[in-house]
Amino acid sequence: MKIRIGIFGYGNLGRGIESAIRQNPDMELVAVFTRRNPDTVKISTEGVTVAHADDVKSFKDKIDVMILCGGSATDLPVQTPVLAKDFTVVDSFDTHAKIPEHFANVDKASKEAGKVSMISVGWDPGMFSLNRLYASCILPEGQDYTFWGKGVSQGHSDAIRRIEGVLDGKQYTIPVESALEAVRSGSEPNLTTREKHTRECFVVAEEGADLARIEKEIKEMPNYFADYDTTVHFISHDELKKNHSGIPHGGFVIRTGKTGLNKENTHVIEYNLKLDSNPEFTASVITAFARAAYKLEKAGESGCKTVFDIPPAYLSAQSPEELRAHLL
C-alpha cells in the first residue's frame, strides 16, 4: 500500500513534487489541485486527476499526505491551517519572522483534527536549520554563519523587473569566497552584509531605455541592493533565455567553535549545497518529510511539527534494522 500524495498548487514546486514522487517507489500521486480551470492544466503524470482547489474536501479519504505548493506571502498562511483540518499537510513556509504565528495556527487545526502537519520544510528553512541546530548543540561556544548562493533570488529578480524600462531580468546572489575562507579559518570574523554576499544582475532593457538610470535604480534600491556590491549587465532577450533560464541555488552553513579546558582546539562543521534546480531540490526534501509525517501519524502523533521534531529514521523507507546495519 503506497503513500497517497496530493499536490495543492501546480507551479515550479508542484512540478518538482510530481517528479520527486516518481523517485520514491513507496509513494503515488493521487491528485493535483489548482485554482485555475482544471481543464487548462496539463500535468506530466498519466491517469492522475487534476481537480479544482474548491473540490479538495471530497478527496479527504483518498489522500494520505497533502503537499502545499503555494507561496509564503499570501497562500500558505491561509491554506495550511484550512487544509490541516482535513488532511495531513506539509508546507514550505519560509517567512522566518512569521514562523511562530504560522505554527500556532496550523498546530491548532491539526490537533483538533487529530492529524500531523509539518511546516517550513525545504532547505532554508529546513536542512540549513537542522544543520544550525546540530552544530550549535555540538559546539555550544562558537559562531554560526549562513551563506546563500550562487543562486537565483526570485524576489530580487522580481524587484528588477518592476523598474521602468526593464523587460526582464535575473539576479544571482553570490557568497564572497574570501569571507567563506575567513569563516572556515575559525577566526569567528564579524562580517557585514556587504562582506558576505555580492549581487549580480542580468537585465533586458527596452530599446532606447536610459541604461544608466536603470543601473542606478537597481544599485540604490533599499533592502534589496543598497547594502550590497551589485554588478549590472545589460544583455539581449536571447542571451537571457540561453544562459539564465535555470533556477540554480545553494549555500553554506558553517559553525566554528572551541573545545578543551583552555579552549585550545578549534573545530569547523560545514554543510553545503550546490543545486541545479532550487524548486526540485526543495521538493525532494519535502517529499522525504512527507513520508515522515505519514509515519508519525500512523504512530499516533498529532499536531504541527518542524524538521526539528522528526527522528531522522522516519524519513527513510528502510526499516530501523536496515538503517543501523547499512548507514550507521
Added chain:
Amino acid sequence: MKIRIGIFGYGNLGRGIESAIRQNPDMELVAVFTRRNPDTVKISTEGVTVAHADDVKSFKDKIDVMILCGGSATDLPVQTPVLAKDFTVVDSFDTHAKIPEHFANVDKASKEAGKVSMISVGWDPGMFSLNRLYASCILPEGQDYTFWGKGVSQGHSDAIRRIEGVLDGKQYTIPVESALEAVRSGSEPNLTTREKHTRECFVVAEEGADLARIEKEIKEMPNYFADYDTTVHFISHDELKKNHSGIPHGGFVIRTGKTGLNKENTHVIEYNLKLDSNPEFTASVITAFARAAYKLEKAGESGCKTVFDIPPAYLSAQSPEELRAHLL
C-alpha cells in the same frame, strides 16, 4: 536541577567529556569511574569523586546519564549492556560491522530496566551517519561518498609501532583532492581505495635500524597500507613530539544525485568536518546526545536508540518555541 553525568573510563575521550560538560551549563559532572586505583587518577574538575569501576552500582541514584569512554574492541561490548541495567547510558561504539549485535544486547538490558540507552554516538558513526541518512532520503537516486582526514588514525599508528626497529610513529589519512573534486562534479565516479585516500607516516626508528626494511614493511602491510599510496618519513623523537602530538581529524560526506522528469538536474550535498581534536569533538557530540537520552527517558521512552532515532530538538537545552523562533 542539572543533568548529573558520570564518566566511565578516563582516557582521551573521558577527558573530552569532562571538558565538554563545562560548556553545557545544564549539566554537571558527578563522578569519574576508573579501573585503575582511584587515588592515582587526577582529574581536572575540583570536588568531583573519582571512584573504582567496581563501585559504580552505588551511584545508581546519583547519576542521570553514564557516558562510557572505553574502547570498542573489548570494553564497550561488555560494559554497555551491563551498565544499561542500572543507568541511562551513552557510548561511542564504532565497530560498524558489529553494531546490530551490540544494539540487540544493549536494547535488551535497557528495556528490562525501563531505561534509555544510546550507542554509536560520535562523528562516524554519528554525525556522518546522520548526513548519509538525510542525504540519501532527499536524493534517492544518487551516490554516497565518505572521505576521512586529514587526520591521525590510531589503529594505523599502532600498527607502525609494532614493527621491529620502530620506537614511535604517527599515521595520517589524507583524502585525495582530485577524488573529492571528481565527486563534487556529480559525475558519480567509481573510486578505488587507492584513489580515495593516501597515507603518510612519520616514524622514529632505533639508532642503526634498517630504514629501508621498515619502510618496505609499512608499505606492504596487508589491510593497513598495501592498498594505499603510502609515504614514509623518518624523523627524530623531538620532531615527532613538536609537530605530531595533536590528534586532528575530520572528513567529508558527499552525496550527489539527480532530479527532474528526465533526471536533467544534478545536486550536491556535502557535510565536512575539520577537527583540531578528534576525542574532544567526539566528546562534544556525545554530550549533546546525552541530553537527548535524558529528555527521552523523562518523556517515557525506553530501549536502545541511535542518532537516527533522536528528534534533533532533543539535543538542545532551548525550548521548542525558542528553536522555532531563532534557528528555523
